[in-house]
Every structure is written in structure tokens, then in C-alpha cells.
Amino acid sequence: MTDPYVKLEITNNVGYIEFFHPAHNSLPGDVLAKLAQTITEAGANDAIKVIVLKSGGDRTFCAGASFKELIHIDDAATGKVFFSGFANVINAMRKCPKFIIGRIQGKTVGGGVGLAASTDFCLATKYAAIKLSELNIGIGPFVVGPAIERKIGLSAMSQIAIDANAFYPPEWAEQKGLFANVYDTTEDLDEAVKDTAEHLCTYNPEAMTEMKKVFWNGTDHWDDLLAERAETSGRLVLSDFTKETLKRFK
Structure with a gap:
């Protein structure tokens, strides 16, 4: 691929719903926009x-x-648009009337942790360590x-945000409530995801929507809140500190 x-x-x-990018599934704006659209359409699909x-x-x-x-x-305007990508996906997940199960097969960083946290029930493997690395480059x-x-x-969010160099093990994420269960292999994970999803399909759809x-x-205020947060990140990415830090990645 x-x-x-x-x-x-x-x-x-x-x-x-599956997304992919060859750079370790890092997500550019066009992929994020397509992901938000696909989640919204799936939510409306009978x-x-x-x-x-x-x-x-x-x-x-x-x-x-x-x-x-x-x-x-x-x-700053471009920065706000860039950081609004994950905001739009999170809001699409929040507004989706159907349960979303997360399948986390490996490490997840930054915005990926936000996606996992925005699912309604999240399952992972023992390789699914998490990290919030944003402070490393001068944003958050x-x-x-x-x-x-x-x-x-x-408390847990602030811990991993401040400790921005560290990957936290999936067992920690499970203890904090991000992951419902952690499995030894991807095969075990896939079986659990399939069983859980298909069992949920036997429930009353109206009851799940109300839940x-x-x-x-x-x-309900997250449309505005996440837009404000995107604006903050878009401003900070233009700071001298962040610009100097990002030079190392060019």
C-alpha cells in the first residue's frame, strides 16, 4: 500500500471505516476531511x-x-485550517448517532490519541502505546x-501532555479508561472487534442512539471550542520557538 x-x-x-497513509498513518488535511465525511455518511446510512x-x-x-x-x-489562517482537520473528525464522531468502536493495533501519537478517545468503545493490542508529543515542538x-x-x-491527560517524550503503555491507557481491553495479538483484537460490533447490532438502535x-x-459547545483550540495551535505554530524546532524536520 x-x-x-x-x-x-x-x-x-x-x-x-479504514484510513491509511504510508507515513505511519499520519493524516494530511485531505484525508482528515474525507474521514470526517465518511463518518458522517456512515452515521446516516440505514x-x-x-x-x-x-x-x-x-x-x-x-x-x-x-x-x-x-x-x-x-x-495563522492556514494554521487554523490545518489544526481544524482533527477537530472536524472528532466532532463528526461526537455527532454520529451510532456507536463507534476503535480498533487500535499499534502505537498512536497526538491526534491519533484524540481519535481513539473519541470512539465510544476502544479495543487495542499490547503494542498500542500512546504519546502526546505536541509540547515537544512548541504547541500543545x-x-x-x-x-x-x-x-x-x-489529571491523566495533563500527565501525558507534560511528559511529551514518553510513550505510555497500553496497560496504562486501559487503567485510565481509554482502552476497554488490551489483546496479545492483532488476530485476537480483530476477533474481539468483530464479536463486539456484531453483538451490538442485536441491540435496539434507538436505545444505542439515546445512550x-x-x-x-x-x-454541545465543541464546534466552537475546538475551533478556538485550532486557532490557538495555528498561532503557536508560527512562534519563533516552534519554527526553530520544526527546522529539524525539514
């Missing part, structure tokens, strides 16, 4: 009762935002922070 993609496949009323969010490849689930795009930001996990804080609490509203209670 060399070309980025987002695809939707429906099996037994489960909508499997043939789908439950959604699974997954990524292609055997290793990294998601390396976050595209550094290739990040290092070329040269004005502003856009994904609300989703992560909602899932694991402010989703309960899960996301208090987040």
Missing part, C-alpha cells in the same frame, strides 16, 4: 448499525497530523485535549 485512502466496507450491518474505526497496516494506528503540511504553515494537544480529558480525566447522547452530554 502506497497511496493514502479512506474507505468504508459494510459487513453484517457493521460499517468498517444499512449500518455500528461503526468500527480502524487504520491500514500492521503497526502504527495513527502518527497524528502530517508533519509535511505542518512545517509549511506560514500564516489543544484540539484533541477535550476528547482525551473527557475519556481519561484531566450515545448520554455519553456525550455536555459537549
Whole structure:
């Protein structure tokens, strides 16, 4: 696989949404836009009762935002648009009327942690370490922070945000409530994801929709909140500190 993609496949009323990018599943703006659109469309598709969010490849689930795009930001408006990519996906997941199960097969960084935190039920392998690396380059996990804080609490979120050099093991993420279960192999993970999703399809769809509203209670202001956070990140990425740091990646 060399070309980025987002695809939707429906099996037994489960909508499997898969994204891929050859750079460790880091996501540029066009892929993020397609992902948000696909989640919204799957939410409105009567043939789908439950959604699974997954990524292609055997290793990294998601390396976050595209550094290739990040290092070329040269004005605040472009910066806000760039950081709004993950905001739009998170809001699409939040507004989706169907349960979204996360399949996290490997390491996940930055925005990828935000995606995992925005699923309604998240399963992972023992290789699925997580890291919030944003402070390393002079910004912060502003856009994904609300989703992560909602899932694991402010204390745990602040810990991994400050300790920006460290990968935290999936067992830690499970203890904090990000992952529901951690499996030894990808095969075990896939079996659990399939079984969980297909079992949920036997539940009352209306009941699941009402429960989703309960899960996301208090987040109606996130359209505005995440836009403000994207603006903050877009401003900080233009700072002298961040520009100097990003030179190392060019």
C-alpha cells in the first residue's frame, strides 16, 4: 500500500471505516476531511448499525497530523485550517448517532490519541502505546485535549501532555479508561472487534442512539471550542520557538 485512502466496507450491518497513509498513518488535511465525511455518511446510512474505526497496516494506528503540511504553515489562517482537520473528525464522531468502536493495533501519537478517545468503545493490542508529543515542538494537544480529558480525566491527560517524550503503555491507557481491553495479538483484537460490533447490532438502535447522547452530554459547545483550540495551535505554530524546532524536520 502506497497511496493514502479512506474507505468504508459494510459487513453484517457493521460499517468498517479504514484510513491509511504510508507515513505511519499520519493524516494530511485531505484525508482528515474525507474521514470526517465518511463518518458522517456512515452515521446516516440505514444499512449500518455500528461503526468500527480502524487504520491500514500492521503497526502504527495513527502518527497524528502530517508533519509535511505542518512545517509549511506560514500564516495563522492556514494554521487554523490545518489544526481544524482533527477537530472536524472528532466532532463528526461526537455527532454520529451510532456507536463507534476503535480498533487500535499499534502505537498512536497526538491526534491519533484524540481519535481513539473519541470512539465510544476502544479495543487495542499490547503494542498500542500512546504519546502526546505536541509540547515537544512548541504547541500543545489543544484540539484533541477535550476528547482525551473527557475519556481519561484531566489529571491523566495533563500527565501525558507534560511528559511529551514518553510513550505510555497500553496497560496504562486501559487503567485510565481509554482502552476497554488490551489483546496479545492483532488476530485476537480483530476477533474481539468483530464479536463486539456484531453483538451490538442485536441491540435496539434507538436505545444505542439515546445512550450515545448520554455519553456525550455536555459537549454541545465543541464546534466552537475546538475551533478556538485550532486557532490557538495555528498561532503557536508560527512562534519563533516552534519554527526553530520544526527546522529539524525539514
